[in-house]
Amino acid sequence: MILPIIAYGDPVLKRKADEIEKDYPNLQKLIKDMFKTMYKANGVGLAAPQIGKSIRLFIVDASPFSEGEEGDPSCDGFIRVYINPVIYEETGKEWGMEEGCLSIPNIREEVYRKPNVKIEYFDENWEQCLYRVWVYWLELFSTNMII
Secondary structure, X not given: OOOOOOOOOOHHHOOOXXXXXXXXXXXXXXXXXHHHHXXXXXXXXXXXXXXXXXXXXXXXXXXXXXXXXXXXXXXXOOEEEEEEEEEEEXXXXXXXXXXXXXXXXXXXXXXXXXXXXXXXXXXXXXXXXXXXXXXHHHHHHOOOOOO
């Protein structure tokens, strides 16, 4: 099912998102619907607050970043689900990259972030993982957006 994407200004995007438990109702269906919604909107990531749910869940399909002459082959097939992610390390000198947001359509902005970010999270099977991740969707849980 394609879910409505919440637009900038909605209070859910300003709330601190809550952690969820293994028994969160219909979690696997929600994850599936989030991927359908993201693909329909031509996105590469989607956080639960962007569909009106103030929970710590986001999904990513970085495959589009593997395409073209400047593409990064490590992004090919990079599809992940992040549940209750927590940043435990940020290092390096901040660098800029143009970003957009499905909740703020047609606006892109140069955003500066540290290049090395490690998080602890659970995947869709509730396996605990440690990983380097994109900070953008994590910041949505703390109400930080590109503007």
